[in-house]
Amino acid sequence: MKTIGKAFVGLCLMLPLLAGAQVTTPRFDQRQINQENRIEQGNASGSLTAREDRRLDKGQQHVANVETRVYSDGTVTRQERAKLHHAQEVQSHNIYRQKHDYQHDYNHNGRVDRGQRR
Numbered sequence: 532m533k534t535i536g537k538a539f540v541g542l543c544l545m546l547p548l549l550a551g552a553q554v555t556t557p558r559f560d561q562r563q564i565n566q567e568n569r570i571e572q573g574n575a576s577g578s579l580t581a582r583e584d585r586r587l588d589k590g591q592q593h594v595a596n597v598e599t600r601v602y603s604d605g606t607v608t609r610q611e612r613a614k615l616h617h618a619q620e621v622q623s624h625n626i627y628r629q630k631h632d633y634q635h636d637y638n639h640n641g642r643v644d645r646g647q648r649r
Contacts (some may be wrong), residue, residue, distance in 0.1 A: 556607065559598065562619055566626060567591060573630045577637035577644070583629045590622045 570587050573579035579587070597618045601611040635644045 580636045
């Protein structure tokens with residue numbers, strides 16, 4: 532009976548330590564949300580074609596995979612944080628570039644609507 536009591540006390544002491552081991556990076560999470568919103572807005576406005584939307588979603592998935600790998604060991608080192616930041620910078624640049632090129636799908640028919648040439 533004493534061993535069960537000791538095990539229970541040990542477990543109660545370990546739970547707060549295990550809960551504190553979870554790593555969170557709220558700035559990176561918020562940036563992911565903002566980038567996903569930018570992609571959705573570009574898709575809704577027609578400034579992104581369906582192909583560009585799929586490509587950017589794939590890039591977002593890559594950033595999420597990098598984030599998962601960074602969190603896998605429970606600590607985020609300076610190098611891992613830099614790697615995650617770089618992946619998000621690249622994705623942000625890709626979103627901007629795709630939204631501001633001259634390929635649009637304003638009528639959402641799946642075809643690229645090109646502007647009138649002068």
